[in-house]
Amino acid sequence: MSFEPIYMLHTQPDPQRLATWAARHRLLDKEGDLGYALHALLQAAFGEQAPQPFRYLDAEQGLLAYSRAGAAELAQRAALAAPDVSAALGLGQTLHHGGLNVRPFPTQWAVGHELGFEVRARPIIREGKTGRERDAFLAAVERAGAGELDRSTVYVQWLRDLLARQGGAELINANLIRYQQLGVTRKSQRIGTDDKRRSQLVNGPDAVFAGRLRVLDSQAFAQLLAKGVGRHRAFGFGLLLLRPVRS
Numbered sequence: 001m002s003f004e005p006i007y008m009l010h011t012q013p014d015p016q017r018l019a020t021w022a023a024r025h026r027l028l029d030k031e032g033d034l035g036y037a038l039h040a041l042l043q044a045a046f047g048e049q050a051p052q053p054f055r056y057l058d059a060e061q062g063l064l065a066y067s068r069a070g071a072a073e074l075a076q077r078a079a080l081a082a083p084d085v086s087a088a089l090g091l092g093q094t095l096h097h098g099g100l101n102v103r104p105f106p107t108q109w110a111v112g113h114e115l116g117f118e119v120r121a122r123p124i125i126r127e128g129k130t131g132r133e134r135d136a137f138l139a140a141v142e143r144a145g146a147g148e149l150d151r152s153t154v155y156v157q158w159l160r161d162l163l164a165r166q167g168g169a170e171l172i173n174a175n176l177i178r179y180q181q182l183g184v185t186r187k188s189q190r191i192g193t194d195d196k197r198r199s200q201l202v203n204g205p206d207a208v209f210a211g212r213l214r215v216l217d218s219q220a221f222a223q224l225l226a227k228g229v230g231r232h233r234a235f236g237f238g239l240l241l242l243r244p245v246r247s
Helices: 015-024 035-049 071-080 083-089 136-144 151-166 218-227
Strands: 006-011 054-058 062-067 101-105 114-121 124-126 133-135 169-187 199-215 240-244
Touching (some): 006 218, 124 136, 151 199, 169 218, 218 240
8 A cells, every 4th residue: 555755844934034024915913823924935935835734833943844745846946935935934044943854754654553642723613504613612502502511621522523524543532731712814715706815814712732642544644644633724723743652
């Protein structure tokens, strides 16, 4: 059985140059989320090979992403990126970091293998008739009526159900380690060929989970890593960070 390769990319975006580039392109988020600006930067640098899912950790740890494109192809595209794009993303080597780093990531996993994980996700559901996104917790509260619900419990169940639908792994346990309500910038859909896409602020939950999962299918799990978990994967959500399970 052949497995399509996966690569992990790491860059060290420059916070000041990132903010300058985002402001010039009117991509600065009013609530401080950099997801759309980084999405646009990755598109500007790598085009159709823009890596996703990705996650921006912080100014010190930088940005991580999965990609199907290999090191040579990504390096070639990075070399052709505009200077301001390259500087904002930290693609070139500096005195403080080594620039773009790409390494192969495992694609073959033993069935039953347990891994620790961390993922930033947007726990939302889509309403069937309208397609409108809703906070999974608020939807559960509405269904429960007068009963009291714990937000963490609802979100962990949402993650468990989501992994079951996407396939490849099952959730063993998870904790909600960070939560906030966050408005993120998105572009509206075009209605006609002449219509412009307008920026809009979409409010919703921003959650970080940590826990353990079990591989159920090696190829499906590799696909899950490459695709990411949940929605808004092109904007900084859904990247599964893996670690060995400590005994």
